[in-house]
Amino acid sequence: MTLDPEESRSHLRQEDLLRLGWQGLRAHPVRATLSALGIAIGIAAMIAVIGISLSSQAKIQERLASLGTNLLTVSAGKSFSGDSAELPVDSPERLQRIEGIEQVGWVGDLPEVAAYRSSYIDPGSTNGLNVAATDTGLLSATSSELHSGSWFNDANKQYPTTVLGTTAAKRLGVVSPGSMVNIGGQNHTVLGILKPSALAPELDTSVLVGAPHAAERLGFTGSPTTLYERSTDASVESVRELIPATINPKSPNEVSVSRPSDSLAAQHAIDTALTGMLVGVGSIALLVGGIGVANTMVITVLERQREIGLRRALGATRAHVRKQFLMEAVMLATYGGTAGLVLGVGCTVAVSLINGWTPTVPPLIAALGVAVTILVGAIAGMLPAMKAAKVSPTEALAA
Incomplete structure (x- = not known):
């Protein structure tokens, strides 16, 4: 595979990449928030369902342990x-x-x-x-x-x-x-x-x-x-x-x-099955959120043709442009994922306290939720980033 000579000589620092991604989101805060909302709802639903289910199951297991089987x-x-x-x-x-x-x-x-x-x-x-x-x-x-x-x-x-x-x-x-x-x-x-x-x-x-x-x-x-x-x-x-x-x-x-005690064990099994179903619903919401991010990034690339052309004319390589828009998509998804994490944990704590349960949200689930959002953002932003990298400087400036 032959590398473009200008890309082999040029290097974009990590802090500059983060700054470019952040500035891209700040340019359209309302759009970014609405796009992140889909991700937030999906992650919040998944974490809340898992957390509430685990809290409920912990209570059932506690009752089974105290009452005996x-x-x-x-x-x-x-x-x-x-x-x-x-x-x-x-x-x-x-x-x-x-x-x-x-x-x-x-x-x-x-x-x-x-x-x-x-x-x-x-x-x-x-x-x-x-x-x-x-x-x-x-x-x-x-x-x-x-x-x-x-x-x-x-x-x-x-x-x-x-x-x-x-x-x-x-x-x-x-x-x-x-x-x-x-x-x-x-x-x-x-x-x-x-x-x-x-x-x-x-x-x-x-x-x-x-x-x-x-x-x-x-x-x-x-x-x-x-x-x-x-x-x-x-x-x-x-x-x-x-x-x-x-x-x-x-x-x-x-x-x-x-x-x-079989009735309590059956309730535990029903809760587990219901949790699996609701996690599936949350996954669909997360997928819809990822499509929203991809849609937003495609529109962003179309609206910022002149900016991309100007950056290319000033020396930015295709890799720089590709990384910039990919970073924006990842940051947008992370923004939504973090908000969803806070919302999901909050819902779990509220429902658990109302029912007298001990709130249970495993740290692994929270970390996995954030990791999934980053992955969704990267996948959703891949195609728009590649499209942005292919923009010709002369055509973009002439548009």
Whole structure:
């Protein structure tokens, strides 16, 4: 390849190149800003989507870590005839026999029993609450926490006492333990109020009573409706396979086993898929921004024909002109990329703080965003820069 002698002798200093590029942008500030806006929107969208998604996923992973993924719920399924099955009365004891199980809790629904704030309430106003019998192991097995008051113990579970789910307490108008509510026509003392339960949300609308008292006064047959068990992390899958046959050896198909943490894991997977889709949308916006930069540079070259001709007449080589316009395109894209980075990080922080998440924007993502803008600017400015370098000095000055 033969080099032009004038290009081999001439050299454009880096600081001069930067100054020329900056002056080219300053000549049309509004146009430069509008062109950079497309790049800014694309980068901001990508960074905001990734940052918000990572912040949300971090919260989900934190919840999974704190709540644990080793909780299984056991409930009665359907018989072969399609009728509702029942769990054996001694199901909790049978579960305890499985190796690896550490905690067991349960509830037994009382569908014929309703709870009211007082005996003067209309019997039809049940507020959609579920009255259920339970034992002392439910709280620890489900990792539920008390908002106020206390939980059942071996003494008070035998008496007319109750613990309310957070939603149940609100619907009954109970704000503190010690209040009285009417359950099955009898006043019960509120021992405590639960916090919202992440892994057992059905407890939020539950009015819980001790199993011995429920059997004596509320018609509880002793058959649990739902069992909650905690096992070691390593034995979750093996325990899951053993539970149906252990609880109901004759008809294991009538026992249903589920894992509440799977819903949180599914939410994590959905968020990841949605993030990929939105990053794709942000990439399209970035591509549109790059086309805008290329369009701007083409117009700039056409408008500055005389300037290019004058510079060539004064000794500027084709390489100098090519580098000048390429630098303008890169600086224009970098301008937009920096603005998009600030906007994207700002959106991530704002949304994270509103939702109570920890803002998460990996430095690698931010650096990659800026690098992508520089690459887009270089590609977008390549053709206009080459076009500018081919301008003939005599034709340009004569135009």
